[in-house]
Amino acid sequence: MADFSQPDDRRGAEFVDVNLRGARFVRSDLSGAVMRGVDVSGADIDAPWLFDGGNFLRVNGVDVVPFVEAELNRRFPGRAERRAGDPDGLRAAWAALERTWSATLERVAAMPAGTVDISVDGEWSFAQTLRHLVMATDTWLRKAILEVEQPYHPIGQPNVEYGTDGYDLSVFASAAPSYEEVLDARAGRQAMVRAYLATVSQDQLSLARRNPWAPGQPEAVLSCLHTILDEEWEHHRYAIRDLEAIEAESHL
Template identity: 35%
Template sequence: MTDFTEQDLSGSSFQRVDLSGSTFRGADMSGLDVREVDLSRTRVRAAYFDGVRMTGVEIPDMEISGEVLRLVVNGVDVVPLVEAELNRRMPERALMAPTDVAGFQEAFAVLDRLWGETMGHARAVSAERLHEQVEGEWSFIETLRHLGFAHACWVGGVVLADPSPWHPLDLPWDEAPQHEGVPWARRVRPELHEVMALRRQRRATVAEVLDGLTDAGLGRPVSSATPFLADATGLTVADCLRVVLNEEWEHRLYAERDLAVLAVT
């Protein structure tokens, strides 16, 4: 197996080569010209697609999960259709894009209820299995730790401009750059009650922020005190809180899916 690490292969041509089973991490693959290739069983995670065009492709089976703003399939933008169907299946989802303080309070209250149900499912799984990853994704405990990081970053570090909002159990996303002072304890295995205690603290911080806000205050511009958002130009308090809502919503769905797998295996 050839290892191409820290090399500039831009402009290279690969013709009639076997790249099956290859791994790409932190690679700039923008501007690729891909033709007559076999991409079956390819898994893409934490990638950025913009201006991608695929023509003459055959897609017998494909799944996309992520933030999709525009996706045209055979001339039809399917995003509005997908959004409507998801909201039909999960009516609470439509509440995750509030525009006033009351709406944010309602959305977080809904999440509290839904996560309460998820925690009930988690307690039916052994403590050891809550550290088990499903299909290479985060374990249940890691998911909760990452949500702690999201709260610290967007609420503590941006809305409240705290330069050090971190807790040792906070878990940045896998591809995040390392920064001095930011926790990076990927091998620790805290118990459920420990991460839940941190979660309650973070949820209380959100409640305090919302209690002190007016609808006009949601539009206040923010500036980041964290190294992950060095430039927060154009962001508002409402934008930051919506990011947290989205993280909470999406990761609860992932957690429910993984808990279901753990419960039957």
């Protein structure tokens, strides 16, 4: 398979009568791409930023974003509350997330031993996903909102494929921790979010903080909390997707 990777730049390129069957696009910018007379049967698109305000994706002239958003909210009860703008709404949104993850942990516990370490299509395993959520909580709660000088738990899983600006990789464990250690760290970070939301006021939600990835860019506390909620729901969706693939494979 041909490999087109950075620093290749094909902005504005035109592909005519090109066979892209089975091609895989990872961390690629396809925004504004125009496709005409294309066969996309069986295509699988995962675009977590699709639901940011103002974005659209047209298929045969129809913006499908509202339909996708509604379907995801139907599949994952509580997801629709992730944009809550007041303390009570945020507390309810977080409680829904904790219930969702609790049910998923029970599901994983009932699966064969070793399931938590299986990677599907090169994606993070379930254990790695939980480790990344530890890191995400540390980034947006402990570093951004609470302004803790050294916010990161060593068990956290940074996403180095998207760059390492904003954290020192030396603080993270070089060896994979046990699943029990991951569960303990994850539960501790969930409790931190719960405790913060228990006392946060409406005025505090509007306070300015520094974006952890762009320190010169101000970020409201509410925006930081929304990022935490987005991270939680997106990675839960990925986890469920991969668990279903693992279960399907085991039944072949």
